[in-house]
Amino acid sequence: MTENTTQEDQWDSENYNTHASFVPKLGNTILAMLNAQSHERILDLGCGSGELTNDLAGQCAHVVGIDSSENMINKAIRIQRHKNTEYYVVDGQALSSWLTSKQIPLFDAVFSSAALHWMKEDPVAVIKGMHDALKPGGRMVVEAGGFMNVGEVHTALIQALNRRGLDGKSYSPWFFPSDVYYKQLLEENGFDVKDIALVPRPTHLNTDIAGWIETFGFTFLEALKTEQERQEAVREIVEQLRPGYQREDGSWHIMYVRLRVVAIKK
Numbered sequence: 570m571t572e573n574t575t576q577e578d579q580w581d582s583e584n585y586n587t588h589a590s591f592v593p594k595l596g597n598t599i600l601a602m603l604n605a606q607s608h609e610r611i612l613d614l615g616c617g618s619g620e621l622t623n624d625l626a627g628q629c630a631h632v633v634g635i636d637s638s639e640n641m642i643n644k645a646i647r648i649q650r651h652k653n654t655e656y657y658v659v660d661g662q663a664l665s666s667w668l669t670s671k672q673i674p675l676f677d678a679v680f681s682s683a684a685l686h687w688m689k690e691d692p693v694a695v696i697k698g699m700h701d702a703l704k705p706g707g708r709m710v711v712e713a714g715g716f717m718n719v720g721e722v723h724t725a726l727i728q729a730l731n732r733r734g735l736d737g738k739s740y741s742p743w744f745f746p747s748d749v750y751y752k753q754l755l756e757e758n759g760f761d762v763k764d765i766a767l768v769p770r771p772t773h774l775n776t777d778i779a780g781w782i783e784t785f786g787f788t789f790l791e792a793l794k795t796e797q798e799r800q801e802a803v804r805e806i807v808e809q810l811r812p813g814y815q816r817e818d819g820s821w822h823i824m825y826v827r828l829r830v831v832a833i834k835k
């Protein structure tokens with residue numbers, strides 16, 4: 570079902586599963602922190618292609634998975650393992666109005682892994698949406714990119730565009746807040762923050778930096794006019810990062826910095 574999305578869908582679940590299957594696997598830490606209970610009804614915000622949502626659905630009574638990408642939601646529906654799961658195409662920044670217009674019952678918990686940093690246009694609307702989704706006393710347990718996340722690739726992408734006369738930073742799709750700033754936003758919007766931390770996580774990529782950029786760096790690449798320009802920029806970034814981020818055995822690693830949060834609706 571498609572609701573409240575206006576942007577073109579730039580996500581490709583096949584690319585995601587090829588180049589980034591580590592993302593849902595590494596989401597297991599935050600899933601364990603959620604500690605879902607068998608009677609609970611839980612919202613998975615930015616559920617993507619549904620691998621982690623399947624695991625969550627095995628632990629609780631009911632799951633609603635929402636994501637702005639129809640492509641990702643279609644894949645999630647194809648691999649759905651539990652009958653207690655519903656999926657919808659919804660922009661997380663329009664969560665409040667979707668909940669009201671569809672009269673969606675309140676949730677015991679909101680869960681999100683590796684998704685909130687993509688909702689850059691209006692992070693406060695996302696926080697308000699999570700607040701509106703919860704029962705009083707309900708919890709949000711989320712992990713997303715935080716301050717300094719994938720800093721080396723992020724900077725290299727921005728600089729590649731700057732060198733071509735563009736304002737590279739303006740093409741970044743990511744909101745990577747510090748723990749201090751995100752705590753303030755949560756407290757200003759009705760949450761009691763129980764735990765918030767930036768956690769560095771060296772991450773072994775499935776493929777290489779070029780595959781990572783193809784999967785996640787699409788907004789930067791789209792700023793370039795021709796396929797040749799795009800390929801040149803990617804080659805340049807790969808060579809810039811190779812000395813620091815390719816291991817002796819040829820595998821590629823980058824430093825993710827995760828913002829992990831547990832907060833309660835007041």
Ligand SMILES: C[S@@+](CC[C@H](N)C(=O)[O-])C[C@H]1O[C@@H](n2cnc3c(N)ncnc32)[C@H](O)[C@@H]1O
Binds near residue numbers: 593660683684688
């Ligand atoms: C890196 S994937 C993570 C997916 C999943 N949670 C997982 O762990 O595999 C990020 C997801 O955020 C979704 N996303 C990006 N912007 C969004 C928005 N404004 N509203 C809802 N979902 C969004 C993307 O479509 C994508 O599926």
